[in-house]
Amino acid sequence: MNFIDKLSAAWTRNDSLLCVGLDPDLARFPAHLKDQPDAIVRFCKAIIDATADLACAFKPQIAYFAALGAEDQLEEICSYLRDTYPHIPLILDAKRGDIGATAHQYAREAFDRYGADAVTVNPYMGFDSVEPYMAWKDRGVIVLCRTSNAGGSDLQFLDVGGLPLYQHVAKLVAGKWNRNGQCALVVGATFPEELAQVRKIIGDMPLLVPGVGAQGGDVEATVRAGRTAGGTGMMINSSRAILYAVPQEGEDFAAAARRVARETRDEINRYRG
Numbered sequence: 001m002n003f004i005d006k007l008s009a010a011w012t013r014n015d016s017l018l019c020v021g022l023d024p025d026l027a028r029f030p031a032h033l034k035d036q037p038d039a040i041v042r043f044c045k046a047i048i049d050a051t052a053d054l055a056c057a058f059k060p061q062i063a064y065f066a067a068l069g070a071e072d073q074l075e076e077i078c079s080y081l082r083d084t085y086p087h088i089p090l091i092l093d094a095k096r097g098d099i100g101a102t103a104h105q106y107a108r109e110a111f112d113r114y115g116a117d118a119v120t121v122n123p124y125m126g127f128d129s130v131e132p133y134m135a136w137k138d139r140g141v142i143v144l145c146r147t148s149n150a151g152g153s154d155l156q157f158l159d160v161g162g163l164p165l166y167q168h169v170a171k172l173v174a175g176k177w178n179r180n181g182q183c184a185l186v187v188g189a190t191f192p193e194e195l196a197q198v199r200k201i202i203g204d205m206p207l208l209v210p211g212v213g214a215q216g217g218d219v220e221a222t223v224r225a226g227r228t229a230g231g232t233g234m235m236i237n238s239s240r241a242i243l244y245a246v247p248q249e250g251e252d253f254a255a256a257a258r259r260v261a262r263e264t265r266d267e268i269n270r271y272r273g
């Protein structure tokens with residue numbers, strides 16, 4: 001099953017547009033895990049098990065692993081995800097961008113080494129830097145469009161032939177670049193007006209929408225702006241707010257993560273229409 005079909009099936013099966021981000025930060029781990037050699041694997045597996053029935057996707061952020069030299073732990077987590085929850089898409093957040101020959105190596109890393117269903121990429125270097133990922137026709141290529149950070153406006157709002165650059169990217173990716181129907185776009189939940197503009201341009205193409213939770217994006221505004229007519233079309237990502245939810249009485253970290261994931265999923269569903 002290709003990425004888009006797998007995502008559609010996960011939206012339905014778990015009645016969820018919530019993407020759980022896996023951004024493991026040892027400094028924020030529970031004390032009993034911090035000193036364990038396999039702390040990252042144990043933490044991420046516990047989060048995955050606690051939220052798998054509430055999520056439409058999982059999104060490990062590669063920098064959190066690579067910074068610690070923990071790529072082997074990322075591999076183990078990815079293979080656990082693929083084996084245990086094969087119906088849930090695995091998105092590798094790597095935001096890669098490079099010349100074609102190098103991009104091909106990044107694609108091998110994402111799709112062959114980690115077995116990701118989709119990867120995030122940066123469009124700044126143009127089509128020949130994105131095309132190598134498309135050789136894996138059953139995988140998704142998720143292109144940065146209007147990112148969630150304030151500084152995204154520095155370039156993404158520049159006027160290009162009468163359109164802000166991010167809208168130009170949306171048109172390109174939904175049109176010429178989407179040869180195999182495997183593309184999606186990243187638009188931050190922190191910018192619901194732009195999210196609505198992008199949705200108008202791209203039809204039903206899926207959107208990865210980070211920025212609810214720790215970055216303060218408004219869930220209602222996000223869902224109303226980004227949903228498709230069918231009430232889907234988005235992977236709304238939350239990472240830190242779920243991973244580091246403060247346990248209430250009787251909860252461990254995984255139960256707290258589950259509670260916040262459920263609340264977030266349910267809040268999203270309230271506005272899907």
Ligand SMILES: O=C(O)c1cc(=O)[nH]c(=O)n1[C@@H]1O[C@H](COP(=O)(O)O)[C@@H](O)[C@H]1O
Pocket residue numbers: 021023061093095120146147148149186187188210211212213214215237238239240241
């Ligand atoms: O591509 C992404 O996932 C991404 C794009 C973007 O515009 N903004 C953004 O925050 N992200 C990622 O989404 C996650 C957001 O994490 P939280 O702010 O903790 O929910 C991080 O892993 C970011 O790297």
